[in-house]
Amino acid sequence: MKAKKFIDIGANLTDSMFKGVYNGKKYHDIDLDSVIKKSFEFGLTKIFVTGGSLDECKESVDLVKNYENLYTTVGCHPTRCLEFEQKYTDSQKYFNYLSELIKDNKDKIIAIGEYGLDYDRLNFCRKDIQIKYFEMQFELARIHQLPSFLHSRNCHSDFIEILKKNIDVIDKFGAVVHSFTGTPEEAEELLKLSPKIYIGINGCSLKTSDNLKTVAQIPPNRILIETDSPWCEIKSTHASHQYIKTHFKSKKRDKMNPCKMNTKDKNSNENSLIKGRNEPCTLVQVLEVLEAIFSSSSQPPDDLAEIIYQNTLKLFFPS
Template sequence: MAGITKKFIDIGANLTDEMYQGVYHGSKKHEPDLELVLKRAWEGGLTKMIITGTSLSDSKTALELAKTNNNLYSTVGCHPTRCGEFEKDDTTPETYLENLLQLALDNRQKVVAIGECGLDYDRTQFCAPEIQRKYFEEQISLAEVTGLPMFLHCRNSAADLVKILSSHREKIKGGVVHSFDGTKEEAQQIMDLDLYIGLNGCSLKTAENLAVAASIPAERLMIETDCPWCEIRPTHAGHKHVKTTFPNKKKEKWESGVMVKSRNEPNCIVQVLEVLAGIREEDADMLAETFFKNTQKLFFNSENV
């Protein structure tokens, strides 16, 4: 990967996932290799990564990992599918929310957003929509108190997400709807709220996805991997635009220095860029620079670009 000049910031990296510890569906397949994953990322042009916090405990883990490297940061929040944790027997909603707030306030140098929070109507078996909406609104208050932007989740729920965000618009200091796979109309509604749109492999699966992604102004876009998920697969409509490939082996045949097949990594963010450059017929270097500046502006406003 010598000679790379592009700079990337992965806004959504689930580096706390046990796959990076060699564990898949509860079964140990190989030794922990997160350090190797990070090494590949830095060599691939990543300058920063934001580790996603999806619950109180996971946000703590993400934060601890972020503290191990100057270029790692984290979010603090509760994913819509885990909002039932606010009402667990060993806590109260008020205590859970206060603990999230304190975690963010006590670690301002590392916590760059409130989230991952939002709505997910595709997986309501984990948490009912009315519970999701209630605790999404509660977390908007965290963004108001901290002044941090929001890292937002939206699955088959754009109408309600936009409605809630609109009603609390004055409390929000910006944000991004990550892993976006909605319509052009939904993208416009999100942009009308002065929010950014984050794209990854899950955003580029179908011809319809590509048409939407090509229509969004580059100044409103950010890119991510959402690793270890959302890889760009050969079956995806956008795959034909991928230029950079990596050697890989099945997890059962794990080898140091080689990527695990079907496990996404931050260094694969270049493929997201290549698909977007291809479908938009734009220069990849110029796009990369725009996405980098967008991300710096939202999450790292106090730092020099």
């Protein structure tokens, strides 16, 4: 049987959890290298690190330079768009720094992002500010001729209108709406907008039975997969959990001795996951759920893993 190949299009590997810090408290040493190595043992061939602010993107670029098969996005997350006006008191300067970072590291930058709109967390950034800098960042895609890694939460009407205004960028360089949790109608509208729009699926996309029904209606040739780690793991309470075949043991953090892992934990080994922290290796679970969903369709795909793998190459490595 041919080995399945995976590409995680979205992993937050600069998050403090991979430095051993949880809620501001140090629990263990940095273990990112072992996390990455474990991922490749489970079939991943590439991991795309997501950047959400200028400083985070700089850190991401420094990280991916150390690994042949790691790449990163560069952009500003909607909840952090105030940085355009506050970090240097000059939005154009912030934009220019993002652009220079891309130009100087083009071989390691896979997409612009993550950028978009998030109306669930307006306490971090007002709607008008989000819209302004969502629109501005499309210019980065135009200048550098890169795909867009897009964020959309509870904002579909505004989101789709801004995509329509910038359809030239989408049609030329493509886009993925990552961590999709919308309705079947929203997915359909996105996919009809351009043949170069893809839908990113992770554990957050597969929580409820309604989520599963929505995903089942997305054509396999328009799906990409991701973990969004250290977030969006598939939990035992999720509707998708019943379809998982590959299970990872869980190890707890030692609350009494924060800087050391609990060595008495019988499940503590290289293939265990720290409780509450998702990792790129769990991408195999996302695929297993999708295979279960599509196996019951009228025309199940012969090799879903290969279809999704080729979708990813088509969007991010078109040459």
